[in-house]
Amino acid sequence: MAFVELDGSAGEGGGQVVRSALALSLVTGTPFRIVNVRAGRARPGLLRQHLTAVKAAAEVGQARVEGAELGSRELAFAPGRVKAGDYRFSVGTAGSATLVFQAIFPALALARGRSTVVVEGGTHAPMAPPFDFLARAYLPLVARMGPRAEARLDRAGFYPAGGGRLSVEVEPAETFGRLDLLERGPEVSRRATALLSLLDRAIGERELKAVRRLLPMAEDQVRVEQVAQPAGPGNALVVEVACEQVTEVFTAFGERGVSAEAVGAQAAREALDWLAADVPVGAHLADQLLLPMALGGGGSFRTVAPTLHTRTHAEVIKAFLGTEIGLADEGQRGWRVMVPAR
Numbered sequence: 001m002a003f004v005e006l007d008g009s010a011g012e013g014g015g016q017v018v019r020s021a022l023a024l025s026l027v028t029g030t031p032f033r034i035v036n037v038r039a040g041r042a043r044p045g046l047l048r049q050h051l052t053a054v055k056a057a058a059e060v061g062q063a064r065v066e067g068a069e070l071g072s073r074e075l076a077f078a079p080g081r082v083k084a085g086d087y088r089f090s091v092g093t094a095g096s097a098t099l100v101f102q103a104i105f106p107a108l109a110l111a112r113g114r115s116t117v118v119v120e121g122g123t124h125a126p127m128a129p130p131f132d133f134l135a136r137a138y139l140p141l142v143a144r145m146g147p148r149a150e151a152r153l154d155r156a157g158f159y160p161a162g163g164g165r166l167s168v169e170v171e172p173a174e175t176f177g178r179l180d181l182l183e184r185g186p187e188v189s190r191r192a193t194a195l196l197s198l199l200d201r202a203i204g205e206r207e208l209k210a211v212r213r214l215l216p217m218a219e220d221q222v223r224v225e226q227v228a229q230p231a232g233p234g235n236a237l238v239v240e241v242a243c244e245q246v247t248e249v250f251t252a253f254g255e256r257g258v259s260a261e262a263v264g265a266q267a268a269r270e271a272l273d274w275l276a277a278d279v280p281v282g283a284h285l286a287d288q289l290l291l292p293m294a295l296g297g298g299g300s301f302r303t304v305a306p307t308l309h310t311r312t313h314a315e316v317i318k319a320f321l322g323t324e325i326g327l328a329d330e331g332q333r334g335w336r337v338m339v340p341a342r
Contacts, residue, residue, distance in 0.1 A: 001029070001030060001031060003030075003031045003032055003033050003076070003078075004021070004025075004030055004031070004032040004033070004319050004320055005032070005033055005035075006021055006032060006033065006034045006035075006316065006319060007034070007035060007036055008034045008035065008036040008037040008038055008039055008073075009036040009039035009040055010312065010315065011308060011309075011311060011312025011315060012040065012308045012309050012312045013038065013039055013040015013041065014038055014040055014041055015038055015047075015049070015050050015053075015099070016309055016312050016313060016316075017034060017037075017312065017316055018034060018037060018038070018046070018050050018053065018054070018075065018103075019050075019053055019099060019102060019103045020291065020313055020316040020317070021034060021077070021316055021320075022053060022054065022057040022077065022103045022104075023057075023102070023103050023104070023105070023106045023107065023291055024106075024291070024295075024316065024317065024320040024321070025057070025061070025063075025077055025079050025320070026057055026060065026061040026063075026079050026082055026104065026106070026107035027082075027106050027107050027110060027295055028320055028321070029079055030079075030320055031076070031077060031078035031079065032076070032077055032320075033074070033075070033076045033077075034074065034075045034076075035073070035074050036073060037050075037067075037072065037073045037074065037075055038050070038073075039073070044073060045070070045071040045072055045073045046067075046068075046069065046070060046071060046072045046073075046075070047070070047095060048070065048091055048092055048093045048095045049091050049093070049095025049096050049099060049100060049121065049122075050095075051068060051069070051070055051072075052089055052090070052091045052092070052095065052100050052121070053099065053100045053103040053104075054068050054075065054077070055068060055089070056087070056089045056100055056103060056104050056119075057077070057079075057103050057104055057107075058077070059087065060082060060083065060087065060104045060107055060108065061079035061080055061081070061082050061083075061107060062079070062080035062081055062082075062083060063077055063078055063079040063080055064077075064078045064080075065077050065078075082107045082108070082110075082111050083111070084108060084111040084112060084113030084114060084115045084172070085113075085115055086115065086116045087104075087115065087116070087117045087118070088117075088118040088119075088120075089117075089118070089119050089120070090119070090120040090121065091119070091120065091121030091122070091162065092121070092162075093121065093122070093160075093162050094121065094122035094125055094157060094158065094159040094160050094161060094162035094163075095121050095122055095125070095162070096121060096122050096125050096127075096128035096129075097119040097120060097121035097122060097123050097131075097157070097164060097165070097166050098119075098123065098128060098129045098130065098131060098133075098134045098166065099128050099129070100119050100121065101117055101119050101134070101166065101168060102129075102134075102288070104117065105117075105149070105168075105170070106176075106291060106292060106295060108170045108172065109142070109146075109147035109149070109170060109172050109173065109176070109292070110147065110172055110173065110174070110175065110176075110295075111170075111172050112172070113172070114169065114170060114171055114172065115169075115170045115172075116167065116168070116169050116170070117167070117168045117170065118154075118165060118166070118167045118168075119165070119166055120157075120162075120163070120164065120165045121157060121162050121164060122157045122158065122159055122162050122164055123153060123155075123156050123157045123158075123164035123165070123166055124156055124157070124158050124164070124195065124234065124236040124251070124253070125157075125158065125159050125253075126159065126253050126255075129284060129288070130236060130238065130249070130251050131151070131153045131156070131164075131166055132193075132238045132240065132249050132251065133249040133251065133284065133285075134151055134166075135151040135153070136240060136247050136249055137246075137247050137248055137249045137285055138285065138288050138289075139151055140247065141179065141181070141246065141285075141289065142176075142292055144177075144179060145173075145176040145177045145178070145179050145292055145293070145296060145297070146173030146174070146175060146176055146177045146296070147170065147171065147172050147173040147176065148170075148171040148173075149168050149169065149170045149171070150168065150169045150171075151166060151167070151168045152166065152167045152168070153165075153166055154166065154167055155227070155228070155229055155231075156195060156197060156227045156230075156234070156236075157231055157234075158197055158231075158232065158233070158234020158235070158236070158253075159234065159253075160232065161231045161232025161233070161234070162231060162232075163230075163231025163232065164231070175295075175296045175297065176292045176293065176295050176296025176297060177296060177297045178293075178296070178297030178298055178299045178341065179289070179292075179293055179297070179299040179301070180299045180300050180301070181245060181246060181280045181281060181289075181299070181300075181301040181302070182280065182300065182301065182302050182336075183245060183280060183302075184243040184244070184245050184246050184278075184279070184280035185243050185244025185245040185246075186243065186244050187241065187242070187243050188242045188243060188244060189221075189240075189241075189242045190215070190217060190221060190239070190240065190241045190242070190271075191217070191221045191222065191223075191239075191240050192208055192211045192212075192215075192217060192221065192222045192223075192237065192238065192239045192240070192267070192268075193222070193223055193224075193225055193237075193238045193240075194207045194208050194222075194223070194224045194225065194235070194236075194237050194264075195225050195227065195234075195235065195236045195237070195238060196224065196225070196226050196227065196234075196235055197226075197227040197230040197231075197232065197233055197234040197235070198227075198230045198232065198233040198234075199233055199234075199235055199254070201224055201226070203235060203254065203260045204224035204225075204235070204237075204260075205224060206259075206260035206261060206264070207235075207237045207254075207260045207261070207263050207264035208222040208223075208224065208237075208264060209261075209264070210260065210261040210262075210263075210264030210265050210268065211237070211239060211264040211265075211267060211268045213265075213268075214265060214268040214269065214272060215239065215268040215271055215272060234253075234254070235253065235254030235263070236251055236252070236253050236254070237251065237252045237253075237254070237263050237264055237266075237267045238250070238251050238267070239251075239267045239268060239270070239271045241271055241274070241275065243280070245280055246280045246281065246285075248271070248274055248282050248285065250267050250268075250270040250271045250274070250282075251267060252264070252266035252267040252270075274304075277304050277334055278333075278334070279302045279303050279304060279333075279334040279335075280301060280302060280303075281301045281302065281303040281304075281337075282303070282304065283303070283304050283305075283306075283307050283310070285303075286301070286303040286304075286306060286307075286310050286337060287307065287309045287310045287313055289301065290310065290313050290314060290317060290325060290337070290339060291313070291317065293339040294317045294321055294323050294325065294339050294340075294342060295321075295342055296341070296342060297341050297342075298338075298339045298340050298341035298342070299339055300336060300337060300338045300339065301336075301337050302330075302333065302334050302335065302336055302337075303334060303335050303336075303337055304334055304335065305329075305334075305335055306327050306335060306337070311327075314327070321342060323339070323340050323342070324340065325337065325338070325339050325340075326338035326339075
């Protein structure tokens with residue numbers, strides 16, 4: 001079978017191409033080669049979390065791999081048969097555990113048999129979907145397409161120490177069914193959580209006070225949560241808005257030199273922007289939904305202006321499936337994304 005040839009410097013120029021290619025290769029059985037891996041980043045080549053994703057995909061798909069080394073700027077991956085089972089992977093740094101999981105999830109979601117996956121690393125890290133997004137925004141929508149996955153946060157892990165762990169039980173289906181998500185429906189609930197690891201509770205209280213100044217919430221809708229068994233200091237402020245058809249999760253991360261008030265305001269403003277846009281799917285969720293929809297029954301959804309991540313993802317999907325994902329600007333109604341069935 002001919003290899004799909006990919007240029008890792010195209011589009012967003014980061015790890016998106018690697019992760020998407022791994023997921024698509026496992027499901028379709030199509031081998032691929034990537035050159036210029038992560039060429040658009042300050043530290044190009046495979047970092048620890050990308051290498052962990054490659055090794056995880058190789059184990060799940062019994063694949064032959066070339067270039068699976070730290071710093072490698074070229075990667076060749078030829079999958080074998082996907083095998084359901086019990087898997088455990090460790091990033092070894094604060095690199096994203098959720099992104100490692102997402103590289104292998106589509107294949108396990110369509111495998112013959114149930115699987116469990118445990119990934120250790122960062123569960124709440126900037127530039128990656130936090131555990132809360134995975135568990136409460138993404139996986140419930142995938143369940144509407146057929147495959148079901150139950151995610152559990154065993155221990156939160158933050159940058160730079162890492163040390164987090166998530167566990168997921170995957171109940172597969174024969175295919176991903178069609179998903180149409182054009183309206184979000186009435187709001188059902190909203191809540192905000194300040195997650196703290198080895199930091200003073202007052203930081204979380206200040207963050208939540210800043211959230212409530214911008215995004216109306218009752219006292220019983222906000223809470224401070226201290227991390228059990230912390231590996232190192234860290235802080236994430238998570239705002240969740242649940243509507244009838246979709247739940248969206250917005251996260252800001254505490255960092256040195258940034259006030260608690262600024263962290264709370266950032267998460268609240270992201271939630272307010274989504275509410276004002278009157279679309280069901282936010283920018284990050286739009287990116288995540290493309291692949292399972294393209295691998296199955298397709299569908300459509302309304303969202304905000306597609307990010308470079310989303311556009312890059314659509315190009316990788318096209319390279320593997322020949323699928324032309326439609327992106328239509330509907331003005332005040334946001335954007336409509338149309339994904340053909342496989």
